[in-house]
Amino acid sequence: MTNRRINVEITDTNKIPNGKAFYDNFEKVLNFAIKSRGKFYSYVQSDQFSIDLDRRGNVLNIEVNIGKDYWEVDSNIKPPENVPYKKLRFLDHRLDIVGEAYYTDENHSCLYISFTDDNHFKTYEIARNLIVEVNLVNEISGIWLLDIEEDFGFKNEMEYRKSPKARKK
Secondary structure, three states: OOOOOOEEEEEEOOOOOOEEEEEEOOOOEEEEEEOOOOOOOEEEEOOOEEEEEOOOOOEEEEEEOOOHHHOEEOOOOOOOOOOOEEEEEEOOOOEEOOOOEEEEOOOOOOEEEEOOOOOOEEEEEEEOOEEEEEEOOOEEEEEEEOOOEEEOOOHHHHHHHHOHHHOOO
16 A cells, blocks of 8 residues: 555553544545644655654644545444553554555445555554554554545534534543
8 A cells, every 4th residue: 555654652651632524525525533732744655645743743633625426435444442451552644655545335434544455463543543453563544534524614613613512632
């Protein structure tokens, strides 16, 4: 799949930040919003998506710029359940990658972004509605964006970002 690996560091945590996925039907863009204290510093990106990172390598936002009409529908896709909380820090900054694939269920309620064909991986929840699969050498294999909410003009997303629900717990 991807010609570059995304290296991460995984540490234990008892709490994770709230996060929410919004698909804007007008712009055909999915944003996964995480309200955190960090400020944008770097990124991991391809032509269709970007992951914004703070100075320490923590995820601030994920944006998918490929419309859901191009996500491959798989009626058997099922997000992982009851996965442990972890803190994940990206070790790579200003990294450009290619070759990821996008999969969704029939309702477009979740999006799975696959970066590798790895069969052996660990799964962690790093924010509410954001699950990451990491292979045995701590490289990202895939990302699950769950509970996608339909939006128009980013209105719901902006309300969420301003609300107390978006703050860390």
